Amino acid sequence: MKKIGIIGSSGRMGLLLSQAIKMDNFYHLGKDYNKGSKYRLQEVFIDNDFIIDFSSLDLIKDIISEALKNPKPIAICTTGWKQSNFKKELEALAEKVPIVVASNTSLGANLQRYLVSLLSKMLDVSYDIDITEKHHRNKVDIPSGTATSLVNEIKKAKKENFNVDYSSNSLSHGPRPDNFIGVHIERSGNLPGEHEVVFTSNSELISVKHIAFDCKLFALGAIRIIKWFDQYQPKPGIYSMKDVLELNRGKNVK
Numbered sequence: 001m002k003k004i005g006i007i008g009s010s011g012r013m014g015l016l017l018s019q020a021i022k023m024d025n026f027y028h029l030g031k032d033y034n035k036g037s038k039y040r041l042q043e044v045f046i047d048n049d050f051i052i053d054f055s056s057l058d059l060i061k062d063i064i065s066e067a068l069k070n071p072k073p074i075a076i077c078t079t080g081w082k083q084s085n086f087k088k089e090l091e092a093l094a095e096k097v098p099i100v101v102a103s104n105t106s107l108g109a110n111l112q113r114y115l116v117s118l119l120s121k122m123l124d125v126s127y128d129i130d131i132t133e134k135h136h137r138n139k140v141d142i143p144s145g146t147a148t149s150l151v152n153e154i155k156k157a158k159k160e161n162f163n164v165d166y167s168s169n170s171l172s173h174g175p176r177p178d179n180f181i182g183v184h185i186e187r188s189g190n191l192p193g194e195h196e197v198v199f200t201s202n203s204e205l206i207s208v209k210h211i212a213f214d215c216k217l218f219a220l221g222a223i224r225i226i227k228w229f230d231q232y233q234p235k236p237g238i239y240s241m242k243d244v245l246e247l248n249r250g251k252n253v254k
Contacts, residue, residue: 003030005048008055010034016219045070050226057081064089071096073229079103079145098234102241103145105221110241112210116197120157127199130182134194137187
């Protein structure tokens, strides 16, 4: 059986992923890495067939650096970091192995993103757009990686289809600006995650909402990435959950 190495194995998602892998018949856990780990990052990359990162923002630089020395197919699922800050390093790694960058690994959340992209292309600039995201009180990144991905998806669609540049922020005071994405954030209790995107005109309101009831769905999504690596053997490159879920059919697969 092939081995999966988890970076961030002692965190909330790392523990759930470990449990999910133990219940899987095709893969087993290899050496892992966390803050109190007895293994070094180098050992994790050498020992395993696939790597999944659910760690923290401050480890991203070290992870990419180690991946360049010992390249293995890797899913980077940590949120709060910007790909643009590591553009050169990621491009170099993408020449050697497939990389999946996924701020949210759940099936439903990625289908939501796909639908939001379609709506952003079809609905003109007369529709106001708002994103509301809710998470547990201890979540660090604000806004969430998923909310940021939704914002970027909308901006891209509006630029490509209407040649309009959208801005995004939380509403403060005064009238609403044109071509603006309102981002509203709540951090309360133990909410696993909720994202709602609303398109509102003078005549109608269209809402696309995703609610995560159980964080296990993110672990199952991460295993789905590993199975995609294993079964489809994608060419070296940078991929997203769109590729894993075959929303970009036929792209860069052997």
